[in-house]
Amino acid sequence: MQGQKRALVCGAGGFIGSHLVNRLKGEGFWVRGVDLKYPEFSGTTADDFVIGDLRDPHVCRDVVDRRFDEVYQLAADMGGAGFVFTGENDSAIMHNSASINLNVLEACRGRNTRRIFYSSSACIYPLYNQLDPDNPKCSEDSAYPAAPDSDYGWEKLFSERLYLAYQRNNGMEVHIARYHNIFGPEGTWTGGREKSPAAMCRKVAQTPDGGEIEVWGDGKQTRSFLYIDECLEGSTRLMRSGFSGPVNIGSEEMVTIDQLAGLAMSIAGKKLSIRHVPGPLGVRGRNSDNKMIWEKLGWRPSQPLRKGLEITYRWIEEQLAQAKK
Ligand code: NAD
DSSP states (O other), rough: OOTEEEEETTTTSSHHHHHHHHHHHTTTOOOEESSSSOSSOOOOOSSSEEEETTTTTHHHHHHOOOOOOEOOOOOOOOHHHHSSSSSSHHHHHHHHHHHHHHHHHHHHHTTTTTEEEEEEEESSSOGGSSTTSSSOOOOOOGGGGOOSSHHHHEEEEEEHHEEEEHHHHHHEEEEEEEEEEEEESSSSSSOOOOOOOHHHHHHHHHOOOEEEEETTTTTEEEEOOOOHHHHHHHHHHHTTSOOOOOOESSOOOOHHHHHHHHHHHHHOOOOOOOOEOOOOOOSSSOOOOHHHHHHHOOOOOOHHHHHHHHHHHHHHHHHHHHHHO
């Protein structure tokens, strides 16, 4: 259609990417998605969906075959604590994600793409500012001196700099978000790459009332969690603003992991006991700091954690019911 805006979503088969494709379609975009796989839980709404490996520069050049109005680069080799913090996947994470970012940027430069969004992570923040669970520091300017606690975080930090360098030297307009624990329906909920909200909902849904669930660590580690719809709202607002970031996109409603478990139990209407077991943990405390996003975009997330967790819990319950059939 003439005049229709065009968007490219890299990582469109993943959790955030597949939701983003739906959103952009709803806004009237022509959308091309690219990923190693189709979305796991429902069909894609993209106009064109390319199965391709973005580590390959030829694939990147093929998918960036025109000037897109908006390019969202979400593809990464990633997962929850069980994938990122064990150390077993570090070389794959660094090699795969860095290759994707190097290739996508170069392909976009070749096509004079102006506007490109990159999803960085709260995992870039230094370990030394996140030792106190009640008082973590994650303001954007606290990223340096750099000391992320994982190679996943180091790759994200490198890639932030890569995007900013392309902006500086190649006339591109980049927009960088540091996401803080995004969750919602159609996110990975089992298999080892799932994040804590989904894992907690699954454990609670699988356990009969009065039973026991396992929680990694002492349960006092803190995090905040952002529902997918607010993540997309923040991402598209950032993309269309005059602000490059990096900026936090996260919730400021910090809870302990035990409180998260308690919330899932209360949604389920169950009373379960918690057994704390050793497991990969990540930093001791983390919370979004939303001063900058509020100042630059006049918007910040506001939905209570419980609301998004209710929707996610019901969705995971359904998945479990279907898996039993
Ligand atoms: P996801 O794993 O569901 O999606 C990433 C997608 O990238 C997957 O579908 C995967 O197949 C695809 N991919 C990986 N390697 C590829 C390759 N070589 N070629 C093509 N596609 C490839 O993850 P998500 O939760 O949707 O996260 C999206 C982005 O946001 C990622 O960059 C992630 O690091 C970042 N992020 C997410 C969170 C979160 O809480 N979900 C937090 C911080 C940052």
